[in-house]
Amino acid sequence: MKELKILAVVVFFTLLTYWGVEPYAHSIMHVHVESEHYAYDDLEPLQKTGDATRGAEVFMNAGCIGCHGVKAAGMPAPMDPVSAAASFGVNPPDLSNAGAIFDAKFLAALIKNPAHALKVEHKFTGGRTHPMTPFYGLGGDLDQEVADIVAYLKSIAKKPEDITPKMAFETACGRCHAVKYDGWTQLGEKPKFKHKKDELLYDAKVLDYQDYLTKYMGKLPPDLSMYIRSRGEHYIKTFIENPQNLLHGTAMPRVGVTADSADKVVEYLADVGDSKRHERDSVGKMVMLYLFIFAILAYLWKQSIWRELH
Amino acid sequence: MAHFEKARNLEEWLDQRLAIKTLRRVLAEEYWIPKNINFLWAMGMVLAITFGILLVSGIFLLMYYQPNIETAFDSVNYTIMQEVEFGWLWRHMHAVAASVVFLIIYIHMFTGIYYGSYKKGRELIWISGMLLFVTFSAEAFSGYMLPWGQMSYWAGMVITNLFSLGSLEFNGLVEWIRGDYVPGQAFLTRFFMLHVLLLPLAIIGLIGLHFGTLRIPHVNNQDGEEIDFDEEAKKYLAGNKKEAKVIRFQPDFLSKDMFVVSIFLIFYFYLVFWHFDFAMDPINFDPADGLKTPPHIYPEWYFLWSYEILRPFPKDPGLIAFGFAQVIFFFLPFLDKSPNVAPASRRGMFKVWFWVMLVDMIVLTVMGKLPPQGIYSSIGFVAAVIFIGLWIVLPIITKKEKAV
Amino acid sequence: MADNSRRDFMGKVFGGWAALGGLGALYAAKKTWDPLPSVKAAGFTKVDLSAAEPNVLNVEKWRGKPIFILKKTPEMVANQTDEETARDVIVGNDHFLICIGLCTHLGCIPAYRPDKHDFKCACHGGEFNASAINTAPPPPSPMVIPPFRLDGTTIILGEEGPEYKKMKEAGVIA
Numbered sequence: 048m049k050e051l052k053i054l055a056v057v058v059f060f061t062l063l064t065y066w067g068v069e070p071y072a073h074s075i076m077h078v079h080v081e082s083e084h085y086a087y088d089d090l091e092p093l094q095k096t097g098d099a100t101r102g103a104e105v106f107m108n109a110g111c112i113g114c115h116g117v118k119a120a121g122m123p124a125p126m127d128p129v130s131a132a133a134s135f136g137v138n139p140p141d142l143s144n145a146g147a148i149f150d151a152k153f154l155a156a157l158i159k160n161p162a163h164a165l166k167v168e169h170k171f172t173g174g175r176t177h178p179m180t181p182f183y184g185l186g187g188d189l190d191q192e193v194a195d196i197v198a199y200l201k202s203i204a205k206k207p208e209d210i211t212p213k214m215a216f217e218t219a220c221g222r223c224h225a226v227k228y229d230g231w232t233q234l235g236e237k238p239k240f241k242h243k244k245d246e247l248l249y250d251a252k253v254l255d256y257q258d259y260l261t262k263y264m265g266k267l268p269p270d271l272s273m274y275i276r277s278r279g280e281h282y283i284k285t286f287i288e289n290p291q292n293l294l295h296g297t298a299m300p301r302v303g304v305t306a307d308s309a310d311k312v313v314e315y316l317a318d319v320g321d322s323k324r325h326e327r328d329s330v331g332k333m334v335m336l337y338l339f340i341f342a343i344l345a346y347l348w349k350q351s352i353w354r355e356l357h
Numbered sequence: 358m359a360h361f362e363k364a365r366n367l368e369e370w371l372d373q374r375l376a377i378k379t380l381r382r383v384l385a386e387e388y389w390i391p392k393n394i395n396f397l398w399a400m401g402m403v404l405a406i407t408f409g410i411l412l413v414s415g416i417f418l419l420m421y422y423q424p425n426i427e428t429a430f431d432s433v434n435y436t437i438m439q440e441v442e443f444g445w446l447w448r449h450m451h452a453v454a455a456s457v458v459f460l461i462i463y464i465h466m467f468t469g470i471y472y473g474s475y476k477k478g479r480e481l482i483w484i485s486g487m488l489l490f491v492t493f494s495a496e497a498f499s500g501y502m503l504p505w506g507q508m509s510y511w512a513g514m515v516i517t518n519l520f521s522l523g524s525l526e527f528n529g530l531v532e533w534i535r536g537d538y539v540p541g542q543a544f545l546t547r548f549f550m551l552h553v554l555l556l557p558l559a560i561i562g563l564i565g566l567h568f569g570t571l572r573i574p575h576v577n578n579q580d581g582e583e584i585d586f587d588e589e590a591k592k593y594l595a596g597n598k599k600e601a602k603v604i605r606f607q608p609d610f611l612s613k614d615m616f617v618v619s620i621f622l623i624f625y626f627y628l629v630f631w632h633f634d635f636a637m638d639p640i641n642f643d644p645a646d647g648l649k650t651p652p653h654i655y656p657e658w659y660f661l662w663s664y665e666i667l668r669p670f671p672k673d674p675g676l677i678a679f680g681f682a683q684v685i686f687f688f689l690p691f692l693d694k695s696p697n698v699a700p701a702s703r704r705g706m707f708k709v710w711f712w713v714m715l716v717d718m719i720v721l722t723v724m725g726k727l728p729p730q731g732i733y734s735s736i737g738f739v740a741a742v743i744f745i746g747l748w749i750v751l752p753i754i755t756k757k758e759k760a761v
Numbered sequence: 762m763a764d765n766s767r768r769d770f771m772g773k774v775f776g777g778w779a780a781l782g783g784l785g786a787l788y789a790a791k792k793t794w795d796p797l798p799s800v801k802a803a804g805f806t807k808v809d810l811s812a813a814e815p816n817v818l819n820v821e822k823w824r825g826k827p828i829f830i831l832k833k834t835p836e837m838v839a840n841q842t843d844e845e846t847a848r849d850v851i852v853g854n855d856h857f858l859i860c861i862g863l864c865t866h867l868g869c870i871p872a873y874r875p876d877k878h879d880f881k882c883a884c885h886g887g888e889f890n891a892s893a894i895n896t897a898p899p900p901p902s903p904m905v906i907p908p909f910r911l912d913g914t915t916i917i918l919g920e921e922g923p924e925y926k927k928m929k930e931a932g933v934i935a
Binding site: 049050053054057060061063064065067068069071072075076227228269272273274276277278279319320322323326327328330331334335338339341342345346348349352353355356357 | 392395396397431434435438439445446449460464598599604608609612613615616618619620622623626627629630631634635637639640641642643652653658661715719722723726727728
Binding site for chain 3: 348
């Protein structure tokens with residue numbers, strides 16, 4: 048039929064143009080990075096089986112709580128976030144759920160050599176050292192002691208299935224990145240203030256924190272509110288896995304989350320920046336159903352009229 | 358004062374005062390359309406529906422959008438997208454329709470070119486259509502500024518810079534257009550005004566003109582045949598519907614239009630719900646930052662062909678080529694010297710001209726998006742030269758064309 | 762003729778279905794005008810009553826409207842009728858008037874006259890007593906008591922606590 052032939056021509060040129068300006072052009076403009084499935088193959092596997100009870104002791108003696116809080120074990124952070132950022136550039140994370148959110152192999156490597164595990168060695172040259180002191184051991188077998196600490200962190204953490212998307216985000220990303228659309232600042236959830244003055248004082252504290260952070264990172268890490276739309280799921284996931292793959296030389300460390308935690312981080316960002324996605328999908332299906340019936344009725348109407356015209 | 362009888366029903370009451378029966382007859386039931394048409398003739402209706410969608414969704418966006426450089430981005434991406442019930446739907450519909458409307462405009466234009474629907478009394482249809490194309494382009498560009506994302510800002514920067522007119526260095530003109538040294542508050546508010554008031558008014562007026570220009574020369578048909586509409590209408594009204602070469606606008610033509618519209622709507626809403634990135638560029642979900650240009654900036658796809666005509670040349674010749682591309686389509690009815698109103702397939706060299714032009718514009722479109730390096734620059738340059746060359750040879754080949 | 766009726770029928774079915782789509786769009790349009798979640802979430806205001814001075818009118822803002830908070834003096838309480846007492850919010854031994862400070866005539870804000878223990882609306886001369894009951898026209902009814910919940914000496918406006926529900930049952934909130 049002639050009309051179908053014309054339609055085929057229109058569709059062909061439309062798709063050709065689409066292919067050229069979308070999939071093809073984007074494949075040229077952006078390097079495609081495949082996920083490594085959070086295997087962290089460059090890090091050596093844990094050599095020893097850790098013991099949580101011994102780990103608790105090692106953890107205390109290693110001086111971790113000089114900088115880190117462990118709220119789950121009743122140890123608050125030794126400093127408020129702004130003073131911590133003034134000293135270290137960034138507020139050291141609370142380790143309550145570190146054992147569930149971060150990969151065990153990554154944690155072990157991080158304890159031994161932070162800049163290496165975080166893939167930020169390029170930032171710490173010429174005498175500059177990473178603010179986290181490497182753990183050189185308490186005199187015993189270093190690998191065993193590290194494995195014990197990791198076992199301890201795992202033992203105090205919530206079960207991975209109990210970690211919510213927001214918890215994963217807070218621990219892994221929330222000390223550098225704000226998420227304005229969820230009321231999240233680098234200091235945590237922004238409280239509601241009755242008086243303008245209190246709010247301004249809080250905002251000033253956030254700005255102080257951001258100043259220290261900017262000095263440490265070179266630039267202020269961006270607000271992630273709309274990242275699910277501006278970067279998309281695939282980019283975010285591969286970026287978290289190894290920022291250097293997508294943005295060579297970036298100051299952002301590899302955060303070392305497990306594959307499961309990475310999914311949760313993405314889910315959190317989608318809940319904030321694309322909060323109506325489920326509604327969009329379900330409304331979409333209804334509209335499609337409506338339109339198919341609309342098309343059938345339109346066709347029948349047209350046929351009933353054109354029967355007498357031909 | 359005219360004499361009024363007491364009306365028997367509402368229809369009659371209205372008819373006495375508004376002549377609605379006459380209006381319906383003249384505008385719909387005895388507005389005659391050739392029968393020898395295909396679905397491409399429904400693109401006008403598809404465009405009208407799409408414009409309606411843009412208008413309605415735009416009205417809802419307007420109720421929450423804030424034209425302020427501090428709050429514009431959040432009012433779109435937080436208030437409208439996350440808070441307002443169905444706000445996301447209005448925005449997706451608006452953004453996707455704004456992109457798809459250009460696809461339909463291009464199909465509509467190339468249909469006109471292919472069937473020679475701009476000649477022998479139909480010149481004003483073409484010219485008013487081109488005026489609509491230009492105002493739609495301005496409408497699309499001004500709308501693109503409003504979310505105040507990175508692409509908004511940098512598109513605003515680059516496109517307004519064109520008005521410095523190359524080495525003429527009319528920097529005062531650029532600053533006048535922006536009301537600032539860079540795109541800022543004054544720029545955003547004036548483009549907001551253009552987008553929601555002045556340009557829509559102009560578009561509505563031009564749509565009226567476009568319809569008006571159709572009235573006397575009538576709609577063309579698949580064979581470019583000259584039809585005696587009065588004679589054929591008589592046949593139709595006498596009940597000889599099968600033999601008549603014309604059909605009523607309503608319901609005959611409308612029923613076919615509506616079927617095409619229904620297929621279009623399925624395609625359109627599929628894009629709205631599941632495939633919208635092409636019309637809502639991810640980069641524009643980063644807030645505007647005047648101190649950081651995105652690594653790749655490019656216009657929306659429908660501007661790419663003319664952008665690519667600008668790009669491969671040095672600054673001044675590029676601007677001249679760009680200006681040429683903007684206006685040359687207006688002159689099509691006068692550059693086509695052949696008296697033939699017929700599909701391109703029957704017009705010898707014009708057939709070649711048509712397909713080369715179509716493919717060349719697609720090549721320009723794709724090259725316009727790709728980074729201007731290496732082979733892409735060269736292909737873009739060649740395609741731009743071919744585009745200009747095609748317009749130069751058009752009068753020559755059409756003059757030689759044999760009558761059909 | 763059979764063809765004709767089929768034609769008209771199909772036209773009507775199609776038109777009806779298209780109109781149904783229009784109704785769907787109207788539903789979405791209606792929802793678009795609903796108050797935003799952030800507006801609704803901001804609809805609760807906490808006020809501490811412990812610092813209030815007797816016979817001094819405090820004005821708080823709740824859902825954009827002025828809320829009158831007036832601690833009555835013991836004499837005012839002793840001299841008022843049961844009908845007036847039924848409208849008091851009682852915290853410990855203190856009696857408070859809590860109401861939306863808008864005249865029930867056309868929505869102006871009446872002014873408190875401490876010497877006379879009453880409210881006077883400047884717009885059209887309406888008057889209310891210290892329990893916000895209308896005493897001189899044109900206002901047709903007392904000023905409205907907003908939903909509230911007591912929590913110690915704090916009052917949370919926007920939530921319905923047991924004291925509010927009791928007033929509502931007694932029919933004294935407006």
